[in-house]
Amino acid sequence: MESSRLLWLLPLLGSVLLSSDPSECVMISPTDQTIVTKAQGEKVTLICKFTLASEDVGQLDIEWVMVQPDSEQTVILYNTGKTYDTYHMSGRVGFVDPAPSLGDGTIEILNLKPTDTGTYQCKVKKLPGIDTHRVQLTVLEKPSRTKCYIQGSQEIGTDVTLKCTSQEGSPVITYNWIKTTDTDQLPPTSVLNTDTGDLLMKNASQIYSGSYKCVSSNRVGTDECSVVLNITPPMNRAGTIAGAIIGTLLGLSLLAFFIFCCCKKQREKKYEKEVHHDIREDVPPPKSRASTARSYIGSNRSSLGSMSPSNMDGYAKTQYNKVPSEDFERTPAQNPNFQPPKVAAPNLSRMGAIPVMIPAQSKDGSIV
CATH class of the missing domain: 2.60.40.10 (Immunoglobulins)
Structure with missing residues (x-):
């Protein structure tokens, strides 16, 4: 069983x-x-x-x-x-x-x-x-290298944007702004974008001034940065514009002067270079007056040596310390004022002159 x-x-x-x-x-x-x-x-x-x-x-x-x-x-x-x-x-x-x-x-x-x-x-x-x-x-990857900065004019009545961004980190990264001065509350006119990190504050006033901190975060970590906002009264724009114009004109004037000096210097260098390389024909020197005077005085001295004392009266008055002018070098035709020195007949014979008879002429030009 x-x-x-x-x-x-x-x-x-x-x-x-x-x-x-x-x-x-x-x-x-x-x-x-x-x-x-x-x-x-x-x-x-x-x-x-x-x-x-x-x-x-x-x-x-x-x-x-x-x-x-x-x-x-x-x-x-x-x-x-x-x-x-x-x-x-x-x-x-x-x-x-x-x-x-x-x-x-x-x-x-x-x-x-x-x-x-x-x-x-x-x-x-x-x-x-x-x-x-x-x-x-x-x-x-945790958010890291987070930077904060201000975009826009920090003047009363303007719109100011506080920007925050993390250069490294795995998505999704969210951003949050808080005010660390006086209170943690943001200004009433501010608008926060948690995805981009922008904090827009419209019609800013001086009470918005202070320190702000941005915290970037994802599922594995956080990072932060801070910035100081200083809202000031509007500046004198007319004076700023005038100063900018004057500064620009001065700069242009200095630039024009500098260009002018450079061009002038370049022209001078070019002229010196052309003159240095230019080959010109030499001009013959003018005739020496001293040699003419010495030859003239020497001839007179030779003549005086053959003259008698009785015939020296006319030559005693001659000023030998004066240098003859160029009139002595010209021909009678070129110098109508030229008058040859007068020499007595006896002296001419001693000098070796040959007497020549010159026929007389009448008024009508016929030889007499």
């Missing part, structure tokens, strides 16, 4: 064994860590704790991979008692528990980068059991 009952239970036991799922032998402990957001440069801990069943008799394998749209990129492995971490995150990733085979396959990634963003999968396998768990990691 008992043997017949056992034979009846065997088919039922076999069906139960065949219908059981081997993957339920290895079980990863449930966790609410499915989405994680971290800042660049920080570290993250991805949890993967599991339990094994007595039916799992194969070798234990723990594998972390980054799931790509069309492939998987290995992060770290544990197999047959050894850890393999020489992949694209080498030096930045490791198991939290030095002995992950005891049921803790949690890993830690250091110095996160924006490229580390992705879906990570933990797979625990000990045949015939297999189980997996996935977590979405997002690495963001």
